Amino acid sequence: MDRCVVLVDAGYLLGAAASLLAGEPARSRISVDHAILIRGLRERAEAETEQPLLRIYWFDGAPDRVPQPEHRRLRVMPRVTVRLGALTRSDGRWAQKGVDAAMHAELTELARNRACSDIVLVTGDGDLLPGLMSAKEHGVAVHLWAVQAADGDYNQSEDLVAEADERRVLDRTWITRAVRAKELTGPCAPQPAPRPEIAAILSAPLPETAAAGAAPSPRPAEPVPAERNGSRPAQGGADVRRAVLGTLQLVSLPVHCGFSSRFQIGAAYMAPVGSGTYWRHIGSANLKATGESTMHRQTDELQGAQYSPTHIRATLSGTGSVEDASKALGISRAKGYDLVRQGEFPCRVTRIGRKTRVVTASLLRVLDSGEPEYGGARIARCTPS
Secondary structure (H helix, E strand, O other): OOOEEEEEEHHHHHHHHHHHHHOOOOHHHEEEOHHHHHHHHHHHHHHHHOOOEEEEEEEEEEHHHOOOHHHHHHHOOOOEEEEEEEEEEEOOEEEEEOHHHHHHHHHHHHHHOOOOOEEEEEOOOHHHHHHHHHHHHOOOEEEEEEEOOOOOOOOOOHHHHHHOOEEEEEOHHHHOOOEEEOOOOOOOOOOOOOOHHHHHHHHOOOHHHHHHHOOOOOOOOOOOOOOEOOEOOOHHHHHHHHHHHHHOOOOOOOOOOOOOOOEEEOOEEEEEEOOEEEEEEOOOOOOEOOOOOHHHHHHHHHHHHHOOHHHHHHHOOOEEEHHHHHHHHOOOHHHHHHHHHHOOOOOOEEEEOOEEEEEHHHHHHHHHHOOOOOOOOOOEEEOOO
16 A cells, blocks of 8 residues: 555664764753654654554553553644553663564565555664565565664664665654753762761871971870881870861771781781781680770670670571681681581581581680690591481
8 A cells, every 4th residue: 555654663763862962872962842843753754654653552661561641642732643662770770672573564464464654763773674675575665764863974883774765864864853862960969078086087187297397295194106117196196086086976986997918827826906916716705805906896896795605505506607707716607617628617517418507606615715626537427317
């Protein structure tokens, strides 16, 4: 029949228009007057094909295929049919699913039923090439429309361009009749000024800078912290930080506490913490040291409560996992498994099938005495009965 049909890939049309007008393919960067856009498509299709319009098919994606406000507006327009595919999020980007298949099915069905003499395709997807070739075989003239590329190059599949009977470009002038780039919001509001206590922290000199510029003055009311790594904290900066942190209701430490680096010495671990050197047996919840800092004491109290003998007896039966035992001993999960593989785990372990388990009684004895139970054996093996 001597009629024309327009198949519109909305993702391509609006995405390419956004790239052209706003510099990026995000549809959120443009505003669209759908009534003007549909009218422009109809008038141009009828003018170029010299055939009356049968229908405009609008193919788009929507979350769970639920029509969005723009789809509801389009559905009530005369001679417009909306077909929705799924819209899914992958790798932080939205992607249409099923839109190409729906366009291919509609294209081949129209050509097979000879419902029209001319089909206008507004798309750039090469997946429609088989449908385009099938329509041509049924005697339908295929017109391929493109949106002007932002970089002046093609934004369509070369195979589609090669197979189409006619190709036209919707230039910037035509696009801007219905599509506008959204104005960017004004310059970002200036960041609010930091609170006075925060500003004092940021403006206070660093210990290294203060130590290089002036010698620290002794404080009679507070002992001078011990030197660490050859540098002494500056009293001026420490005073400011202490006063400010007190305002913020935080714990003020007289020294710089870094990450505790543990290294094995016999059956115990030595952990440099705070201003002193702390000596701690494996799994011991109490640190025996001088000048123990509040931060580390509170941390150990929490860990000690979680992996106390009472907690272990209540949660572990005859055996426990290597991960739980490692946490109770104060070592990492990876270090625990390394010690198991080397046969040097502080507690007795047993392998039940493919699983390695730690004997709970042995774990409790190690936590109580602080002495490892290597026993000269590596890993005991047993077979579940």
